[in-house]
Amino acid sequence: MKNRQRFLTLIGLPSIYLFLLFILPMGLMFIFSFRGGTTGAARNVFTFDNYIKFIHNSSFQRLLWRSAGISFLMAIVSCVLAYPLAYYLAFQAGSKKTLLMLLVIIPTWTSYLLRIFSWKLILGSTGLLNSILVALGLIDKPSPILIYSRTAVVVTLIYVWVPFVMLPIFASLERIDRYLLEAAADLGCTRFEAFLRVTFPLSLPGVVAGFFFAFIPTLGEFVTPLLVGGAQGSMYGNLIQDQFMRALNWPMGSVMSLAMLVIVLLLMFLLTRLGPLTDLLGL
Amino acid sequence: MCRLKLPSFGAIYYLLVCLVLYLPIALLIIFSFNDATSLTFPLKGFTLHWYQMLSQSSELLHAVRNSVLIALGSALVATILGTMGAIAIVRYNLPGRGVFLAVSAMPLVIPYVILGVSLLILLNQAGIRLSAPAAGLGHVIISIPYALLIVASRLVGFPNNLEEAAMDLGASYWEALGRITLPIISPALLASFLLCFTISFDEFSIASFLVGTDTTLPVYMYSQLRFPSRLPIVIAMAAIIMTLTMAVLIFSEWLRRTGQNTSRK
Numbered sequence: 001m002k003n004r005q006r007f008l009t010l011i012g013l014p015s016i017y018l019f020l021l022f023i024l025p026m027g028l029m030f031i032f033s034f035r036g037g038t039t040g041a042a043r044n045v046f047t048f049d050n051y052i053k054f055i056h057n058s059s060f061q062r063l064l065w066r067s068a069g070i071s072f073l074m075a076i077v078s079c080v081l082a083y084p085l086a087y088y089l090a091f092q093a094g095s096k097k098t099l100l101m102l103l104v105i106i107p108t109w110t111s112y113l114l115r116i117f118s119w120k121l122i123l124g125s126t127g128l129l130n131s132i133l134v135a136l137g138l139i140d141k142p143s144p145i146l147i148y149s150r151t152a153v154v155v156t157l158i159y160v161w162v163p164f165v166m167l168p169i170f171a172s173l174e175r176i177d178r179y180l181l182e183a184a185a186d187l188g189c190t191r192f193e194a195f196l197r198v199t200f201p202l203s204l205p206g207v208v209a210g211f212f213f214a215f216i217p218t219l220g221e222f223v224t225p226l227l228v229g230g231a232q233g234s235m236y237g238n239l240i241q242d243q244f245m246r247a248l249n250w251p252m253g254s255v256m257s258l259a260m261l262v263i264v265l266l267l268m269f270l271l272t273r274l275g276p277l278t279d280l281l282g283l
Numbered sequence: 284m285c286r287l288k289l290p291s292f293g294a295i296y297y298l299l300v301c302l303v304l305y306l307p308i309a310l311l312i313i314f315s316f317n318d319a320t321s322l323t324f325p326l327k328g329f330t331l332h333w334y335q336m337l338s339q340s341s342e343l344l345h346a347v348r349n350s351v352l353i354a355l356g357s358a359l360v361a362t363i364l365g366t367m368g369a370i371a372i373v374r375y376n377l378p379g380r381g382v383f384l385a386v387s388a389m390p391l392v393i394p395y396v397i398l399g400v401s402l403l404i405l406l407n408q409a410g411i412r413l414s415a416p417a418a419g420l421g422h423v424i425i426s427i428p429y430a431l432l433i434v435a436s437r438l439v440g441f442p443n444n445l446e447e448a449a450m451d452l453g454a455s456y457w458e459a460l461g462r463i464t465l466p467i468i469s470p471a472l473l474a475s476f477l478l479c480f481t482i483s484f485d486e487f488s489i490a491s492f493l494v495g496t497d498t499t500l501p502v503y504m505y506s507q508l509r510f511p512s513r514l515p516i517v518i519a520m521a522a523i524i525m526t527l528t529m530a531v532l533i534f535s536e537w538l539r540r541t542g543q544n545t546s547r548k
Contacts, residue, residue: 006456014365018424100297104301105536112487121314257396261393
């Protein structure tokens with residue numbers, strides 16, 4: 001009984017905070033999604049119109065699919081790029097492991113906005129890449145096609161996510177019992193076979209966690225498209241932002257946000273089926 | 284006999300990745316010393332002009348001040364709430380634990396745009412004006428999972444029989460927590476505070492919906508990215524802040540690791 005009281009006292013304050021500023025706002029957003037307008041008399045009219053419009057507007061759904069495509073491609077490539085990095089750190093880096101790991105993480109601690117912006121300096125028409133290509137004589141004049149495209153968004157997002165994706169893969173590789181690899185060698189496996197049949201299957205939970213960890217939040221990304229995406233590279237998050245900041249159609253924006261929230265929660269539910277979140281993320 | 288050890292494929296790959304990871308940051312720092320208004324190649328020459336201009340940009344300094352204040356506030360609140368939650372979930376396995384863990388970890392994966400607009404609706408419904416502190420309210424939500432995980436991993440590292448010993452000697456439960464547990468986990472508390480500080484300090488997405496005209500540094504920087512002539516000053520500021528942030532976080536990481544190592548001995 002005493003324990004129960006202590007537990008409730010400790011958990012009470014954080015729970016109240018999370019309820020008031022996390023759960024309640026989501027609830028209010030749900031109510032807002034039925035309103036007829038953002039302000040004035042229409043605000044107090046409750047209707048299903050927003051949902052009907054959302055379902056019938058194919059451009060919303062197209063953008064949602066495009067965002068899913070961008071996030072999917074980005075997360076897959078990030079996993080592929082992060083895997084050898086995690087493997088090197090887990091199995092080959094030896095005593096310098098901690099330091100080498102830290103070196104990969106440090107860049108992620110610098111300004112998110114400016115790390116994205118700096119890709120404009122690399123991909124832009126007067127940027128680093130174009131300057132190098134011109135200097136090498138591979139192209140005669142700077143190409144404007146590198147920036148303001150879907151590719152620019154994917155490349156920039158991969159840059160942002162590789163270190164984060166590396167963490168859960170590294171954690172799952174670290175957990176592999178090294179005796180298993182010795183046993184595989186004793187039983188006649190080559191190193192490559194041992195990797196394919198022991199190491200890789202055992203590290204899959206980490207890869208899947210890394211994939212979702214990058215994929216889910218990116219579905220709603222709007223900063224990267226704003227900076228390097230242009231019209232071609234805009235994502236679903238930009239659509240939501242537009243409804244709230246420019247079009248001032250908050251009820252429609254709420255419907256869009258809720259649609260995204262449902263997808264995100266479903267994916268998160270799938271992710272937690274894999275094991276405890278904290279273990280998976282290697283935190 | 285001198286035999287050269289060839290670097291392995293893994294080491295070369297690691298170096299390449301690091302090169303790419305640091306390239307954009309290096310570019311920004313290089314341009315902050317470049318004697319030209321436009322951020323284009325080729326470079327023009329070395330100057331400290333942009334750094335000198337910093338002290339005259341009152342809007343920028345105001346935004347920095349706002350960011351520091353809300354980062355301090357939100358880091359403090361997140362660390363306190365995260366610590367309470369961490370003690371509860373590590374020490375007690377009672378009903379409600381699973382729900383609490385799930386809800387508090389959710390902000391790790393929910394797109395920030397959703398958190399931002401839902402808080403915008405909350406403020407609007409409650410009739411609260413948009414301001415920098417309002418963004419701080421949201422920053423606490425995204426910081427709690429990190430505070431919770433850092434403190435919990437430290438708590439797992441030492442058994443609760445020290446608390447029990449203190450209580451056997453006559454301390455109340457809360458005295459034992461305050462005088463035994465908190466001092467032992469203090470490196471984790473500081474590490475959590477510093478990490479939460481940088482999360483808030485750097486956060487743009489949520490803040491962009493909530494600050495109104497009372498800008499924080501990332502929101503101000505974003506507004507300046509459209510004016511090429513103002514960019515070098517912003518980048519000079521960013522170079523200073525990047526350096527400071529890295530120093531703070533390397534210190535925090537060191538704290539977290541020393542904390543974990545001593546507890547294992």
